[in-house]
Amino acid sequence: MILVTGASGTVGRLVLDRLPADLDVRALTRNPSRITTTRPRTDIAQGDYADQASLERALRGVRGALLVTNRVTSDDDARFLAAARAAGVQHIVKLSAAAVQDPDANDVITSWQRTNEELLRASGIAWTLLRPRAxxxxxxxxxxxxxxxxxxxxxxxxxxxxxxxxxxxxxxAVEALTGSGHHGQAYTLTGPEAVSAVQQTGVLARVLGIPLRFEELSPDDAVTAWSLRYPEALAKALLHSAERQRAGAKREMDPTVSVVTGRPARSYATWAADHAGSFAALGGTEWAPESEPVRSPATGTA
Known part of the structure; x- marks a missing residue:
């Protein structure tokens, strides 16, 4: 049995649909109505990291798990790892963030992710770390x-x-959960090239077939907007992340996606073309924290 936490989130739902159909899988979510998978042999479990009994139920019979947490400064990872040890889980694939490797990234979000990684490495359970960029x-x-x-x-x-x-x-994540040779590995996951918001705007204009204009936000305007949605510490973390990006800290491509999957990483142009309909259908989205507990529309935090 494989457990997928965050099963209705950006990455969790994709992992759920990609796991081989002959595997028994359990999807853990706070809101089962948001699980839309049609894969067979899937058990939907309602639960929360703060609910010990629900964790114990979800982890019963599980040998491997995808761990996704997003409540910054919470002890969700510690709670999950304690329950996983008690349940005899053998391997955990943890969704973290690339920023943990940058010594200049000392904001509250990245510090929390580093602590969570340390907890997993010290847990006695075999681990694999996934560290995506934005x-x-x-x-x-x-x-x-x-x-x-x-x-x-x-x-x-x-x-x-x-x-x-x-x-x-x-x-x-699916390769790490189902394949061999991934225990004790920390994978930095990037696209094939560095792109800016201006360049992304150009890509979207071509894909959507409409003229688009880019307007630069000032740091004050960005922080003001973030502060309407997030606590002050998270708004400051987003600004710190953006400043690191401006300094070039997030430009380096890593080949790991290609090495692990056997095919090239998808480009932003490919992603945009595949999701063009979403720009017409959506009126904007709130952040759905996965790899980074908060992802700024402007920059991301990793």
Missing amino acids: FMSNTLSWASSIRSEGVVRALYGTAANVCVDPRDIADV
Whole structure:
């Protein structure tokens, strides 16, 4: 039995649909109505990291698990790992963030992720760490302004990030959960090239077949907007992340997606073409934290 936590989230739902159909899988979620998978041999478990009894039920008979947590500064990882040890789980694939490797990334989000990685490594359970850069799907947050104004607004528009397609993260996660040779590995996951918000705007204009204008946000405007949605510490973390990106900390491509999956990582142009309908259908999206507990539409935190 494989357990997928965060099963209705950006990566979790993709992992759920990609796991081989002959495997028994359990999907853990706070809201079972959001699970839309049609795969066979799938058990839907309602639960929460803060609910010990629900964790124990979800982990019963599980040999491997995908661990996704997103409540920054919470002890969700510690709770899950304690329950997993008690249940005899043999292997955990943890969704973390690439920023943990950057000594200059000392914000509250990255520090929390580092602590969670340390907890897993010290747990006595075999582990694999997935460390993605920002998700390409973060740009879905531009859908509303694209549709209503033909505008993309972001901070530091020429700062580039080797953002990654969530499908590539999911493919690596499935390999780690079902294949061999992944125990004790930490995988940095990126796209094939660094792209900026300005470049992404150009890609979207071509894919959607409409003229788009890019407008640069000032740091003050960005922090003000983030502060309406997030606590102050998270808004500051997003600004710190954006400043690291502007300094070039997120430009380096890593070949791991290709090495693990046997095929090239998907480009932003490919992702955009495959999701063009979402920009027409959505009025904007709230962040759906997976690899990074908060992902800014402008930059991401990893």
